[in-house]
Each structure stands twice: as C-alpha cells, then as structure tokens.
Amino acid sequence: MLLKSCNRCGNLIPYGSTYCKICTPIVKAEREARIQESRSKSNKAYNKKRDPKYVRFYNSTPWKVxxxxxxQDDDYRCAWCGGIATEVDHIIEIKTDEGWDKRLxxxxxxxxxxxxHDKRHKRFKRRMKYKKRPKGL
Structure with missing residues (x-):
C-alpha cells in the first residue's frame, strides 16, 4: 500500500486521501466556518445596497403574518410548478406605486x-461562458 503524509498534520495516510481521520472533521469544520463568514460578508454587502423602506417592510410583522x-392557504404549493413553496411573491411588484399601495x-x-421566484424576477441567470463558435473554426 502506498502511503503519503496528511496535508494538515503530516501523519502517514493511504495514498489518495488528503487528510487523516483526525484532521478530516477539523478541516470540514474550518471550511464551513469560512463559507459562513463569506456568506455573512456577502449578505452585508447586498443589504447595504437595498432600500431601507423595503427591508423594513419585509421584516414587519404584518408582512410575516x-x-x-x-x-398555509396554498398548502405550501408553488403556483407555477406545483413544488414546495417557500416564498410569497407580489404579483404587482411593490417597487411600483400601485404595488406599494397593494403590498398587504x-x-x-x-x-x-x-x-x-428567481425565474419570475430574472435573478441568478447563468451566463454562457463561451459563445458558440461557427463550425470549421
């Protein structure tokens, strides 16, 4: 059996592994902490750009109720695809004057x-990495 050293502590481990059994949960926990910190920073940056008027509304008790x-009335079913609904959408967006009047x-x-909900607002659409090349090039 081929052996190599653990990338974290240096103990001998089977070739093909990256970390030993002791270091694997530690590395996973560190990775999760980094991901959480990254998400937190990203959310803070995103929220700074948002209009406080809408942030207050979406955090208000009347909206949550x-x-x-x-x-509950829709039995947690998506109106478009029939999947499990987790979000409530305004049909007339609240960014318009008419929508703001009908927000509740x-x-x-x-x-x-x-x-x-992402499709409806055209959010997070993946962009093509490479444009299609004509044949023969």
Missing part, C-alpha cells in the same frame, strides 16, 4: 418555490 397565511393585499400575493 400575511405571507405565512398565504403559504392578500389577492396581490402568490406562493412560489425559490427557483420559480
């Missing part, structure tokens, strides 16, 4: 899953 009621109108909301 209305959105919970909508999800039950009939102006619908239950959507996370993917459908």
């Amino acid at each position: 209305l959105s919970a009621k909508r999800l 109108d039950y009939d102006n909301t619908r239950s959507l899953c996370h993917d459908c």
Whole structure:
C-alpha cells in the first residue's frame, strides 16, 4: 500500500486521501466556518445596497403574518410548478406605486418555490461562458 503524509498534520495516510481521520472533521469544520463568514460578508454587502423602506417592510410583522397565511392557504404549493413553496411573491411588484399601495393585499400575493421566484424576477441567470463558435473554426 502506498502511503503519503496528511496535508494538515503530516501523519502517514493511504495514498489518495488528503487528510487523516483526525484532521478530516477539523478541516470540514474550518471550511464551513469560512463559507459562513463569506456568506455573512456577502449578505452585508447586498443589504447595504437595498432600500431601507423595503427591508423594513419585509421584516414587519404584518408582512410575516400575511405571507405565512398565504403559504398555509396554498398548502405550501408553488403556483407555477406545483413544488414546495417557500416564498410569497407580489404579483404587482411593490417597487411600483400601485404595488406599494397593494403590498398587504392578500389577492396581490402568490406562493412560489425559490427557483420559480428567481425565474419570475430574472435573478441568478447563468451566463454562457463561451459563445458558440461557427463550425470549421
């Protein structure tokens, strides 16, 4: 059996492994901590760009009660795909004057899953890395 040293502590481990049994959970915990810290920084940067008016609204008790009621009434089913709904969407966006007036109108909301909500707002669309090349080049 081929052996090599652990990348963290230097103990001998089977070739093909990166860390020993002792270091593996430690490295995983460190990685999770780095990911959480990265997400936290990203969220802080994102929230600084958001309009405080909308942040206050989405954190308000009336909105939380209305959105919970909508999800329950729709049996946690997405209005578009029928999957499990986790988010409540405004049909008329609250960024418009009419939408802001209807922000707590039950009939102006619908239950959507996370993917459908992203599609509806055209968020996080993947861009093509490479444009298609004509044949023969």
